[in-house]
Amino acid sequence: MSAVKERSPISTGSEWTFDLIETYDREIGRVAAEFGLDTYPNQIEIITSEQMMDAYASIGMPLNYNHWSFGKQFVDTEQNYKRGRMGLAYEIVINSNPCIAYLMEENTIAMQALVIAHACYGHNSFFKGNYLFQTWTDASAIIDYLLFAKNYIRRCEERYGVNEVEELLDSCHALMNYGVNRYKRPKPLTPVQERERQLAREEYIQRHLNQLWNTTIPRREEAVEQVTQRYPREPEENLLYFIEKNAPLLEPWQREVVRIVRKIAQYFYPQKQTQVMNEGWATFWHYTLLHQLYDEGLVTDGFMMEFLHSHSSVIYQPPFDSPYFSGINPYTLGFNLMQDIRRICEHPTAEDREWFPDIAGSNWVETLDQAMRNYKDESFILQFLSPRLMRELRLFSILDDADKPTLKVDAIHDESGYRRLREELASQYNLGNREPNIQVYNVDVRGDRSLTLRHYMHNRQPLGESTDEVLKHVHRLWGFDVKLESVTPDNEVVHSYQCPQQNQVILP
Amino acid sequence: MSYIIDRRLNAKKKSTVNRQRFLRRYKQHIKRAVEEAIHDRSISDMERGGEVTIPRRDISEPVFHHGNGGVRTRVYPGNKEFITGDEFPRPEGGGGGGSGSGKASNQGEGEDNFTFTISQEEFLDFMFEDLELPWMVRKQLKDATAFETRRAGFTSSGSPEKLHIVRSLRAAHARRIALGGDSRKEIRELRKELWALEAEPITESSEARIQELREQISALEKKGRRLPFIDDFDLRYNNLVRIPIPSSKAVMFCIMDVSGSMTQSIKDMAKRFFILLYLFLERNYKQIELVFVRHHTHAKEVDEQEFFYSRETGGTIVSSALQLTADIIDARYAPADWNIYIAQASDGDNWDGDSATCSDLLMRRILTKVQYYAYVEITSGPHQNLWYEYEHVREAFPDAFAMQHITDAGEIYPVFRKLFEKRTEGAA
Numbered sequence: 063m064s065a066v067k068e069r070s071p072i073s074t075g076s077e078w079t080f081d082l083i084e085t086y087d088r089e090i091g092r093v094a095a096e097f098g099l100d101t102y103p104n105q106i107e108i109i110t111s112e113q114m115m116d117a118y119a120s121i122g123m124p125l126n127y128n129h130w131s132f133g134k135q136f137v138d139t140e141q142n143y144k145r146g147r148m149g150l151a152y153e154i155v156i157n158s159n160p161c162i163a164y165l166m167e168e169n170t171i172a173m174q175a176l177v178i179a180h181a182c183y184g185h186n187s188f189f190k191g192n193y194l195f196q197t198w199t200d201a202s203a204i205i206d207y208l209l210f211a212k213n214y215i216r217r218c219e220e221r222y223g224v225n226e227v228e229e230l231l232d233s234c235h236a237l238m239n240y241g242v243n244r245y246k247r248p249k250p251l252t253p254v255q256e257r258e259r260q261l262a263r264e265e266y267i268q269r270h271l272n273q274l275w276n277t278t279i280p281r282r283e284e285a286v287e288q289v290t291q292r293y294p295r296e297p298e299e300n301l302l303y304f305i306e307k308n309a310p311l312l313e314p315w316q317r318e319v320v321r322i323v324r325k326i327a328q329y330f331y332p333q334k335q336t337q338v339m340n341e342g343w344a345t346f347w348h349y350t351l352l353h354q355l356y357d358e359g360l361v362t363d364g365f366m367m368e369f370l371h372s373h374s375s376v377i378y379q380p381p382f383d384s385p386y387f388s389g390i391n392p393y394t395l396g397f398n399l400m401q402d403i404r405r406i407c408e409h410p411t412a413e414d415r416e417w418f419p420d421i422a423g424s425n426w427v428e429t430l431d432q433a434m435r436n437y438k439d440e441s442f443i444l445q446f447l448s449p450r451l452m453r454e455l456r457l458f459s460i461l462d463d464a465d466k467p468t469l470k471v472d473a474i475h476d477e478s479g480y481r482r483l484r485e486e487l488a489s490q491y492n493l494g495n496r497e498p499n500i501q502v503y504n505v506d507v508r509g510d511r512s513l514t515l516r517h518y519m520h521n522r523q524p525l526g527e528s529t530d531e532v533l534k535h536v537h538r539l540w541g542f543d544v545k546l547e548s549v550t551p552d553n554e555v556v557h558s559y560q561c562p563q564q565n566q567v568i569l570p
Numbered sequence: 571m572s573y574i575i576d577r578r579l580n581a582k583k584k585s586t587v588n589r590q591r592f593l594r595r596y597k598q599h600i601k602r603a604v605e606e607a608i609h610d611r612s613i614s615d616m617e618r619g620g621e622v623t624i625p626r627r628d629i630s631e632p633v634f635h636h637g638n639g640g641v642r643t644r645v646y647p648g649n650k651e652f653i654t655g656d657e658f659p660r661p662e663g664g665g666g667g668g669s670g671s672g673k674a675s676n677q678g679e680g681e682d683n684f685t686f687t688i689s690q691e692e693f694l695d696f697m698f699e700d701l702e703l704p705w706m707v708r709k710q711l712k713d714a715t716a717f718e719t720r721r722a723g724f725t726s727s728g729s730p731e732k733l734h735i736v737r738s739l740r741a742a743h744a745r746r747i748a749l750g751g752d753s754r755k756e757i758r759e760l761r762k763e764l765w766a767l768e769a770e771p772i773t774e775s776s777e778a779r780i781q782e783l784r785e786q787i788s789a790l791e792k793k794g795r796r797l798p799f800i801d802d803f804d805l806r807y808n809n810l811v812r813i814p815i816p817s818s819k820a821v822m823f824c825i826m827d828v829s830g831s832m833t834q835s836i837k838d839m840a841k842r843f844f845i846l847l848y849l850f851l852e853r854n855y856k857q858i859e860l861v862f863v864r865h866h867t868h869a870k871e872v873d874e875q876e877f878f879y880s881r882e883t884g885g886t887i888v889s890s891a892l893q894l895t896a897d898i899i900d901a902r903y904a905p906a907d908w909n910i911y912i913a914q915a916s917d918g919d920n921w922d923g924d925s926a927t928c929s930d931l932l933m934r935r936i937l938t939k940v941q942y943y944a945y946v947e948i949t950s951g952p953h954q955n956l957w958y959e960y961e962h963v964r965e966a967f968p969d970a971f972a973m974q975h976i977t978d979a980g981e982i983y984p985v986f987r988k989l990f991e992k993r994t995e996g997a998a
Contacts (some may be wrong), residue, residue, distance in 0.1 A: 390646075
């Protein structure tokens with residue numbers, strides 16, 4: 063903090079007013095622009111805690127279709143909040159254009175300013191800049207799409223009954239994590255196109271499907287070819303997409319509902335992959351922007367105390383043996399990574415020069431901007447986690463091999479462990495490792511139309527106990543038998559699941 | 571660049587539909603919880619919502635996830651003493667090497683149940699679901715809420731016939747004083763100067779000054795006159811509010827045998843039955859009076875406390891209670907003004923010669939006046955003569971008289987439902 067100029071703070075009390083929020087937003091926006099943050103326009107909405115709970119319950123979106131699971135979420139949130147077991151998050155921000163951020167009316171002006179800096183300039187610029195969001199989501203269309211989805215599902219409920227739609231949605235939700243294209247780029251559409259194409263699609267799919275299934279030929283013909291020719295030719299990772307396009311018995315409206323769930327899953331896909339970066343980026347910027355305001359004399363000491371208090375509780379990382387430990391706090395990791403990059407740029411040590419020759423001593427604003435734009439959690443950690451930060455967080459890794467009676471400390475924050483630790487932490491954020499890799503392997507097109515899924519095992523990890531339940535949902539969507547095989551990298555099937563279960567089928 | 575929007579007045583309760591969907595889906599669970607609550611709670615405790623607990627496995631939404639097993643490496647923060655190569659046994663409960671599937675509850679210690687609260691309203695709704703008092707349709711037609719108009723201060727808007735002239739003029743006067751204050755003060759000062767000048771001999775210069783002052787004064791007075799005498803926002807109207815007055819009154823008689831043969835647990839069951847009836851009536855009538863009549867060989871009208879909690883012994887003459895009830899109805903509750911409900915609970919004991927008197931009393935003096943008479947017999951033994959006598963009554967008054975047999979507390983709720991099953995076709 064250089065020579066403190068004459069202080070003329072924007073506000074001194076803790077109450078907020080609309081004028082104050084506007085002033086803070088303007089000042090924070092100005093500082094953010096000076097640091098080169100590029101954002102969507104902001105739409106700041108003041109809401110009550112009750113409305114916050116509503117927003118919570120519908121996965122943070124301002125509108126969504128109706129489903130009991132959101133009700134469950136709401137009931138849960140409400141219960142916990144009323145008992146004082148949890149505070150509400152002080153902000154929700156939506157990746158849309160304009161970027162919608164919610165401020166809760168209960169907060170003080172310092173908290174509102176913090177949220178504005180965090181959400182409206184931090185998250186917002188991340189949404190706009192990061193390559194995953196740019197590729198996978200269409201910020202300008204999401205609200206319209208949700209409106210379309212809500213109305214479409216409401217109409218389906220009117221026409222086909224709430225139960226019918228609810229069951230279908232249950233099944234789709236069970237596969238939501240498998241409703242994303244990881245590699246193919248989806249095309250953004252306007253809502254008008256969406257409606258037009260939805261009608262065209264209904265017709266087309268039904269016709270196309272009939273062809274596929276019409277050609278069903280008696281089984282005995284060319285049994286050899288049956289083995290060699292799989293359908294689909296290449297395994298399909300997007301289960302919901304495959305079901306939407308190929309499930310034999312779905313009605314057109316059901317396909318559309320599958321599609322809606324799939325689209326929404328796709329929209330949230332980047333958020334799952336950039337949690338550390340996104341929160342780290344936003345936290346870094348609220349920290350930096352508010353300090354800048356302080357240096358300019360625009361906020362009071364009291365303001366800073368309140369801000370720092372909540373900032374430090376957000377980035378608190380309980381150690382692994384604490385009762386409060388529940389994994390690595392993404393805010394802590396992200397914020398520290400961002401701060402560390404700035405440090406490496408501004409005050410590199412010899413170690414940093416050795417580890418990060420290309421960024422040590424460079425312009426930190428540009429370096430951070432590049433990092434934000436071009437990485438996701440996994441690659442970001444792999445690229446930027448420095449030995450110094452590993453030492454600060456005192457990271458260590460544990461190898462848990464179910465075949466062995468003991469756990470082993472695999473690497474710690476020392477010279478020989480840095481690289482290994484970094485790789486392991488990065489792979490922990492690889493979605494491919496976290497979620498079982500399950501793909502559509504084959505459909506018995508000429509036989510009983512059964513669907514075979516394959517689980518490609520990662521490190522011999524088996525599937526969890528809810529697998530049979532999920533298969534029931536797959537079965538409901540597919541309409542015929544569903545099999546799931548866990549295979550090792552050597553293509554050996556080690557476990558297989560079936561729905562309906564074998565003994566139920568065999569009965570004459 | 572930024573838009574700031576106040577959404578606080580927007581629709582709250584956006585989640586209502588989702589919440590209802592959730593309740594609908596877990597209706598069975600909730601109903602069970604409600605039934606248990608009725609079963610277990612003390613009587614004074616019925617007037618609140620309830621906590622519903624659903625096993626988490628029934629409510630979970632399954633997804634594919636990794637199970638335990640295989641090889642996995644996890645990175646943890648906060649190393650204290652480990653060095654590479656350390657080995658130690660797997661901690662219980664998977665704290666150290668647990669699966670990363672996030673299956674454990676997020677609230678610290680593993681919670682196996684999903685608990686939430688339903689409001690009193692919902693609680694009762696579940697309790698009374700698709701129940702309807704017999705013949706209620708008939709009385710309900712009369713049950714249109716009547717309103718009474720009462721004054722409640724003044725408002726600044728309203729219809730002309732409610733205009734309050736004195737208040738309006740007072741407001742106008744106040745406004746004129748407030749708005750004209752400055753110019754009146756100025757006029758006063760100018761006048762003072764004018765009088766001073768006029769009192770002195772007139773000179774050339776004072777002549778001009780007087781003229782000037784007069785012009786100024788008349789300009790100011792004109793300005794003052796331009797203030798409207800009365801303006802839109804001076805108007806005050808009488809504020810009249812409509813207050814619903816209960817037009818439909820019910821009285822509920824609780825009749826219970828407190829003779830020696832009635833054990834505390836039988837009384838307890840009877841209590842629950844009365845409570846259910848009371849709660850149900852409460853939802854359908856704006857005003858309910860309760861009359862407690864207890865009897866052994868004599869009947870007595872008592873208060874609630876005594877009714878439920880004091881002990882008596884002795885023989886049983888049911889007709890004494892019916893006699894007293896009939897007298898009370900005649901004296902205090904004219905059937906034209908009151909919906910009369912009677913609930914009688916007994917263990918079926920009665921003095922042998924008395925049962926015929928009972929049915930006679932019922933048919934002649936009571937059943938013609940009441941909406942509904944419900945008799946529950948709480949006994950594990952065989953029926954006695956009162957029951958058989960009452961069966962004749964039921965034949966004679968199938969619509970107004972109901973009887974049921976209960977053996978243990980768990981049966982109260984189903985029996986209650988049975989007693990008040992929907993019987994709409996009978997209601998003309």
